[in-house]
Amino acid sequence: MVVDFSLLLVLIVGTFSQTLSTNPGLKARITQTGLDYATKVALDSLSSKVVGLRIPDQHGKSGDVSYDVTNSRITGFQRPQSSITMNPPSGLRWTASGTVIALKGDWHYTLKKWFIRISDHGSFDVTVKGLSFDLGIKLGADKDGRPDISSSGCSCDIGSVDVKIHGKLDVIYNLFKGVIGKKIKDLLKDKMCDLIKDAINKDAENALQKIKVKTTIAKLFMLDYRMTSSPKFTPQYMETYHKGEVLWASSMTDAPIPVPPMPDNVGSQKMLYLFVSDYLFNSLSYQSQIHGVLRYNLTTKDLPPSNKGVLNTTCLSGVCIGELIPQIASKYPNKQVELRMMSTQTPMMTSLKNEVGVFCMGTIGMYATVPNKPSIYLVNLNVSMNATVNLSIMNEKLYAKIDQLIFNISAFNSAVGPISDRALQFVTRNAIRIFVEPALNKLGKNGFPLPTTGNVKFVNTELNLVRDTLIIATDVRYVSDTDTALKFVPRKRVYLEKT
Numbered sequence: 001m002v003v004d005f006s007l008l009l010v011l012i013v014g015t016f017s018q019t020l021s022t023n024p025g026l027k028a029r030i031t032q033t034g035l036d037y038a039t040k041v042a043l044d045s046l047s048s049k050v051v052g053l054r055i056p057d058q059h060g061k062s063g064d065v066s067y068d069v070t071n072s073r074i075t076g077f078q079r080p081q082s083s084i085t086m087n088p089p090s091g092l093r094w095t096a097s098g099t100v101i102a103l104k105g106d107w108h109y110t111l112k113k114w115f116i117r118i119s120d121h122g123s124f125d126v127t128v129k130g131l132s133f134d135l136g137i138k139l140g141a142d143k144d145g146r147p148d149i150s151s152s153g154c155s156c157d158i159g160s161v162d163v164k165i166h167g168k169l170d171v172i173y174n175l176f177k178g179v180i181g182k183k184i185k186d187l188l189k190d191k192m193c194d195l196i197k198d199a200i201n202k203d204a205e206n207a208l209q210k211i212k213v214k215t216t217i218a219k220l221f222m223l224d225y226r227m228t229s230s231p232k233f234t235p236q237y238m239e240t241y242h243k244g245e246v247l248w249a250s251s252m253t254d255a256p257i258p259v260p261p262m263p264d265n266v267g268s269q270k271m272l273y274l275f276v277s278d279y280l281f282n283s284l285s286y287q288s289q290i291h292g293v294l295r296y297n298l299t300t301k302d303l304p305p306s307n308k309g310v311l312n313t314t315c316l317s318g319v320c321i322g323e324l325i326p327q328i329a330s331k332y333p334n335k336q337v338e339l340r341m342m343s344t345q346t347p348m349m350t351s352l353k354n355e356v357g358v359f360c361m362g363t364i365g366m367y368a369t370v371p372n373k374p375s376i377y378l379v380n381l382n383v384s385m386n387a388t389v390n391l392s393i394m395n396e397k398l399y400a401k402i403d404q405l406i407f408n409i410s411a412f413n414s415a416v417g418p419i420s421d422r423a424l425q426f427v428t429r430n431a432i433r434i435f436v437e438p439a440l441n442k443l444g445k446n447g448f449p450l451p452t453t454g455n456v457k458f459v460n461t462e463l464n465l466v467r468d469t470l471i472i473a474t475d476v477r478y479v480s481d482t483d484t485a486l487k488f489v490p491r492k493r494v495y496l497e498k499t
């Protein structure tokens with residue numbers, strides 16, 4: 001039973017599993033409302049599983065009597081009044097009272113003394129009423145950044161134990177039921193805290209040790225969400241702090257970018273608040289930049305049918321680049337132009353109030369392609385781009401859609417004479433807008449999975465953008481049948497020049 005609760009804690013604490021600097025890249029706030037829900041889920045699960053539970057057979061000897069208690073099982077369970085509350089500074093407090101558990105089983109005994117041998121067998125009913133406990137739970141972070149859990153004090157009480165014995169001599173046995181009841185009560189009082197503590201210190205701790213604190217994205221990247229410090233507990237909520245950095249999977253070195261501070265005053269109405277720093281996205285963008293992911297050679301084959309001809313040097317039908325840059329048409333007729341796009345600076349994301357801005361800078365090398373020969377250099381373009389992006393959340397995934405794209409484009413090192421502004425706008429409109437923007441939107445539409453466990457579904461989700469941080473405020477629903485492994489659907493590989 002306690003194991004179910006511990007699994008839940010694993011889910012909560014492990015939903016995310018900070019950085020060299022003092023600020024986390026990812027922060028999770030679980031509120032009292034969230035804990036109340038977790039308690040309800042744990043109790044529902046417990047209530048559905050506890051009836052029918054079998055208790056190990058007991059064989060023993062007491063003085064001259066040897067006995068066996070077999071076939072014991074729980075036949076009734078009345079759920080307790082239970083709550084899990086914040087217990088600052090370092091943990092939670094779990095209390096439960098008013099539990100009623102009914103048991104049934106069989107007994108057998110043999111008394112041997114001198115020449116006397118008496119044996120009998122029968123069945124029994126035991127009802128334990130008013131079972132209550134009060135347990136402290138400490139949560140911390142271990143050296144590997146995994147959450148750790150331990151019990152910190154336990155007290156328990158039992159109201160009464162009623163015993164009914166059925167057997168040949170039940171009239172006599174039932175004379176002793178008070179004594180037997182008291183014996184069971186004492187035994188339970190002694191053992192119950194041990195059982196609960198074991199469930200926390202062993203079962204829950206073991207489960208937490210298996211939590212993943214790193215996950216690969218698109219095979220190339222690694223998202224590190226180790227805990228960087230112990231969780232914080234206040235009367236209204238608890239918070240966990242995680243590194244939240246994206247690293248290059250095959251050579252993991254930290255991105256030399258600062259981690260901005262995260263806001264604190266966002267409320268505690270929802271069950272869960274996830275704070276995602278710009279740092280997470282910018283570390284992804286840094287690794288993409290230095291490992292050459294943000295490069296793309298755009299050719300005719302990348303263009304939609306309606307625009308297939310725009311990179312022709314000779315225009316047969318409609319408008320093409322040859323018309324806008326006549327020098328290309330005259331020097332290199334009947335060829336096609338390739339655009340070698342390359343980001344020259346790490347694209348930076350900034351969360352502003354209500355929108356996300358992305359600033360990119362790069363170059364586009366224009367080349368005339370000649371089959372089976374080296375391409376011919378034409379001109380280089382310097383491009384800077386500002387995008388504003390609308391974000392939304394659905395099904396535990398973050399979706400992005402470009403709202404506005406503003407370019408600044410200029411030519412340099414031209415091998416084909418001066419390039420007109422009209423020509424530059426043509427390239428922007430017909431190549432970048434019809435290729436780069438849809439490609440980015442497609443990526444945004446795939447969604448960026450949030451590292452939640454498969455069992456935790458987001459409902460009533462709100463997305464708030466404050467300076468440098470994306471805040472996801474949500475209630476959750478626990479779905480029990482899927483697996484509890486952290487799910488991360490790989491992202492499409494980004495072969496994109498974001499200029």
Ligand SMILES: *[C@@H]1O[C@H](CO)[C@@H](O)[C@H](O)[C@H]1NC(C)=O
Pocket residue numbers: 295296297340
């Ligand atoms: C683009 O083409 C050039 C010349 O062929 C090549 O060196 C470069 O690797 C290509 N870039 C990408 C991203 O394919």
Ligand SMILES: *[C@@H]1O[C@H](CO)[C@@H](O)[C@H](O)[C@H]1NC(C)=O
Pocket residue numbers: 308309310312314315316317318319320334
């Ligand atoms: C571009 O060139 C191809 C083949 O060279 C031709 O089929 C197509 O019509 C041309 N498009 C335009 C817009 O000139």
Ligand SMILES: *[C@@H]1O[C@H](CO)[C@@H](O)[C@H](O)[C@H]1NC(C)=O
Pocket residue numbers: 361382410412413
């Ligand atoms: C291209 O743009 C960058 C950044 O604005 C600038 O530093 C560089 O001088 C530009 N290059 C040319 C040749 O204009």
Ligand SMILES: *[C@@H]1O[C@H](CO)[C@@H](O)[C@H](O)[C@H]1NC(C)=O
Pocket residue numbers: 390401402403
């Ligand atoms: C982005 O959000 C703004 C303001 O909410 C809205 O006016 C605009 O239409 C949205 N753009 C897209 C592409 O959804």
Ligand SMILES: *[C@@H]1O[C@H](CO)[C@@H](O)[C@H](O)[C@H]1NC(C)=O
Pocket residue numbers: 384408409410
């Ligand atoms: C656009 O680029 C030109 C040349 O590099 C520069 O002088 C100008 O300030 C830029 N404009 C913006 C809005 O960035």
Ligand SMILES: *[C@@H]1O[C@H](CO)[C@@H](O)[C@H](O)[C@H]1NC(C)=O
Pocket residue numbers: 359384385386406407408
């Ligand atoms: C992009 O935004 C930055 C900062 O707001 C600004 O300095 C720059 O001129 C903008 N560039 C373009 C191309 O709009």
